[in-house]
Amino acid sequence: MADELTPETPEEEQPKKIKQRKNGLYPGVSDELAENMRTGWADTELHGLEPIAQAGHTAARREALSRRFPGDRLVIAAGRLKTRSNDTEYPFRAATEYAYLTGDQTENGVLVMEPAGEAGHTATLYLLPRSDRENGEFWLSGQGELWVGRRHSLTEAEQLLGIPVKDVRTVADVLKEATGPVRTVRGHDSVIEEALTDKVTAERDEELRVYLSEARAVKDAFEIGELQKAVDSTVRGFEDVVKVLDKAEATSERYIEGTFFLRARVEGNDVGYGSICAAGAHACTLHWVRNDGAVRSGDLLLLDAGVETHSLYTADVTRTLPINGTYTDIQRKIYDAVYESQEAGIAAVKPGAKFRDFHDASQHVLAEKLVEWGLLEGPVERVLELGLQRRWTLHGTGHMLGMDVHDCAAARTEAYVDGTLEPGMCLTVEPGLYFQADDLTVPEEYRGIGVRIEDDILVTEDGNRNLSAGLPRRSDEVEAWMARLKG
Numbered sequence: 001m002a003d004e005l006t007p008e009t010p011e012e013e014q015p016k017k018i019k020q021r022k023n024g025l026y027p028g029v030s031d032e033l034a035e036n037m038r039t040g041w042a043d044t045e046l047h048g049l050e051p052i053a054q055a056g057h058t059a060a061r062r063e064a065l066s067r068r069f070p071g072d073r074l075v076i077a078a079g080r081l082k083t084r085s086n087d088t089e090y091p092f093r094a095a096t097e098y099a100y101l102t103g104d105q106t107e108n109g110v111l112v113m114e115p116a117g118e119a120g121h122t123a124t125l126y127l128l129p130r131s132d133r134e135n136g137e138f139w140l141s142g143q144g145e146l147w148v149g150r151r152h153s154l155t156e157a158e159q160l161l162g163i164p165v166k167d168v169r170t171v172a173d174v175l176k177e178a179t180g181p182v183r184t185v186r187g188h189d190s191v192i193e194e195a196l197t198d199k200v201t202a203e204r205d206e207e208l209r210v211y212l213s214e215a216r217a218v219k220d221a222f223e224i225g226e227l228q229k230a231v232d233s234t235v236r237g238f239e240d241v242v243k244v245l246d247k248a249e250a251t252s253e254r255y256i257e258g259t260f261f262l263r264a265r266v267e268g269n270d271v272g273y274g275s276i277c278a279a280g281a282h283a284c285t286l287h288w289v290r291n292d293g294a295v296r297s298g299d300l301l302l303l304d305a306g307v308e309t310h311s312l313y314t315a316d317v318t319r320t321l322p323i324n325g326t327y328t329d330i331q332r333k334i335y336d337a338v339y340e341s342q343e344a345g346i347a348a349v350k351p352g353a354k355f356r357d358f359h360d361a362s363q364h365v366l367a368e369k370l371v372e373w374g375l376l377e378g379p380v381e382r383v384l385e386l387g388l389q390r391r392w393t394l395h396g397t398g399h400m401l402g403m404d405v406h407d408c409a410a411a412r413t414e415a416y417v418d419g420t421l422e423p424g425m426c427l428t429v430e431p432g433l434y435f436q437a438d439d440l441t442v443p444e445e446y447r448g449i450g451v452r453i454e455d456d457i458l459v460t461e462d463g464n465r466n467l468s469a470g471l472p473r474r475s476d477e478v479e480a481w482m483a484r485l486k487g
Contacts, residue, residue, distance in 0.1 A: 034136055041133060044150070049159040054311060057222045058103045059162060061215065065101065066113060066120035068211055072204075073182045074121065075175065075196065076101055076212075077189035078109035087142070091270070095188045096403045097212045099312050103161055106151065110171050110192055111163075115180065125161060126168035129154050175199075183208040213410035216402050218424035223402065224458060226313035227426055228467050230268065231456055233307040234315040235470040237263035241303060242485045245295070245323055253277040253291040260305050268307040272314025273405045276304035283320065283450030284434040286395060297324040300331055302450055312403050316428050317468045318454030325482045327475055330445045334433055335475050338451045341365035341431040342473070345397055349429065349457050349464040353421045359397035362431040366393050369433075375442055392435060392442075398428040401456055423461045430454030 065074065078098040081089040094105040102111050108128050113121040130153050131138030131145040139146040154165040175182075175195040182199040184192065185208060219227065237260040241248075248255040256277040264271045274289035282288045283302035295301065301323050306315035320335060322328075327335060345362035364380065367389040371378040376388050383389055400407040400416070408416060421427075432452035435442050456467040472481045 029136070029140065037136060037139055038134060045153060046156050049156055051162050052103050052160050054103045054222045055160075055162040057220050058101055060220075061101055062113065062123055063120070064215065065211070069183060069208065070120065071115050071181065073115060073178055073180060074111075074113040074208065075182065075184040075192060076111045077185065077192045078104065078107060079188035080191075081107050093270075094312070095185065096216075096312070097185045097209070098188070100212065100216060100403060102163065103311070104157070105312070108168050108189075110168055110189070112171065112174070123163050125157070125163040125165045126171040127152075127154060127157055127165055128169075129167050171195075185209050185212065209410050210412060213408045214412070214415050217400060217408050217411065217415070218422055219402065219426055219458075220424070223313060224424070224426070226309050226311050227315065227401065227456065227458070230272070230307050230309045230313050230315035231317065231467045232470065233263060233267040233309075234305065234317050235468065236267070237305060237307060238303065238317070238319060238471055239485055242321065242482050245301070245486075248279075248295040249297060249323065251295075253279055253282070253293050253295060256295070256301070256303065257291045260303075264307040269310045269312065270308045272306040272308035272316065276302065276318075278302040278304075278450070279323065281437040281448035281450070283452075284436050284448065285450075286434070295323060298328070299323050300327075300449065300451065302452055304452065304454065306405065314401070314403070314405050315456055315468070316401055316405050316454065317456060317471065318430055318452045319471060319473075319478070320451045320453065321478060321482065325486060326479055331449060331451075332475050334435075334446070334449055335451050335453075337366065337369040338431055338433055338453050339473060339475065341369075342429055342453045342455070345429040345431060346455070346457060346464065346466065349421065349427070349459060351421055351423050351459055351461065351463075355417055355419050355421060355427075358427075358429055362397045362429070363389060363393065366431060366433060392433050393431065394434055395432065397431050398454075398457075401426045401428055421459045423459050425459040426467070427457055427459070428454050429457050 076098050078094040081092055084090045092107045098109065098111060099105055102125060104125065106127060110126040111123065112126065113123050116122045128151055130151055138144040145151060152160065154167065157165045172191055172195040175192065178199055181204065182196055183204045184196055184200055186193060186205050240259050240263050241256050244255065244259050257275050260275050261271060276288050277291045278285060278288040279293055279295045279301045280299040282293050283300055300320050302318065302320045304318040306317060308314040322331060341362040344365045345358040348358040348361040363384065367380045367383045370376045370389055370392065371380055371383060376383050430452055434450040435446040435448065437448040439447055453473055458465045458467055472478050
């Protein structure tokens with residue numbers, strides 16, 4: 001990795017023959033070199049750009065936001081680069097609220113919606129312009145374009161996003177002069193928050209955050225298309241993994257993680273969350289992302305992974321696969337119970353149903369199985385009332401899905417987990433059974449087996465659609481599918 005240009009050897013240590021005059025802006029750069037770098041560059045401005053695919057949808061979202069908070073100045077930031085270590089940064093991922101309202105994904109961006117009377121609000125997007133070639137920023141700054149790549153000009157950004165765009169380096173001063181009520185989404189940009197420190201209240205800001213979380217619950221046509229795209233790429237990623245399970249056996253769970261990641265990066269932006277590539281007893285750890293364990297024939301692989309599209313919508317799918325292609329009797333027994341539970345949960349997803357209905361339906365089946373197997377004393381209603389099944393089921397049966405894998409997380413309880421399903425909502429249905437390796441309350445043959453099956457379900461006008469139906473779920477179908485892929 002190239003190091004950034006640093007000041008040259010101090011003048012007193014340079015041989016007199018090569019002593020250079022110091023450029024006023026950048027010590028260590030001669031006037032001659034600075035002048036040379038200013039000239040001889042072609043005009044690369046792009047003309048006639050078409051708006052991004054979601055531009056009409058983001059405009060509608062801003063209009064709805066304007067109606068919700070009339071008269072308030074609204075400030076939503078993309079966020080800034082975060083240091084990974086020393087002088088390296090994590091890959092940037094724009095704040096969900098910002099990307100949802102603008103379609104932009106660049107660091108430092110700020111959407112400002114100014115009150116405009118009966119017109120509602122006037123939206124302005126503040127972005128970094130092209131690197132300045134006159135002052136040398138483009139090649140001397142660590143974030144200059146010769147180091148990190150070309151940015152869109154402000155004019156180009158206006159064409160793409162359908163929003164007036166100004167230089168973000170002026171926004172802090174603009175906001176410091178703001179009057180009247182202001183709301184912002186906190187936690188993404190400390191510079192913006194400092195500029196607004198005496199103008200905002202925690203209560204107003206939380207109302208904005210909650211609104212933007214709840215607004216994402218019902219997906220528009222663009223979002224549904226992106227979710228399906230994410231799922232389709234995820235299906236191909238799972239197929240990739242099955243084809244290389246022999247190589248994973250020779251290495252570790254990391255081979256599985258890397259294989260799926262390749263598909264995510266080739267067809268999308270990234271993975272939507274850290275892939276869970278849990279072989280053997282690791283499947284009993286709900287969020288196993290270390291992915292450094294052995295992959296052994298005869299064990300199960302719980303693969304929970306999702307591709308994130310270039311527009312930041314993510315899939316979230318889980319399959320529990322026999323590494324050698326065939327379930328043992330006890331593995332099949334537990335897997336089929338989870339499958340039956342998931343079937344009941346999916347059937348409960350429909351418009352007008354309570355959000356909790358699919359969880360209750362899935363849990364009822366799992367409780368029945370645990371009583372039937374003698375692991376719990378019935379009746380089933382007693383087990384459910386006391387929550388005894390949770391020793392082995394552990395988690396909720398699903399969550400909203402969208403630009404975040406756990407989408408709408410700031411929504412009010414009454415609007416989410418106590419709410420009602422509507423067409424356009426997308427959620428996961430993912431029951432599981434997990435028998436820890438050290439659990440002495442179950443027969444030894446159960447220990448170390450973890451099974452989860454997860455699909456992405458769209459609520460439709462007349463029921464639901466399984467977006468991830470391209471991956472088999474029934475145990476015999478999984479075995480047949482794996483056999484075909486292994487060839």
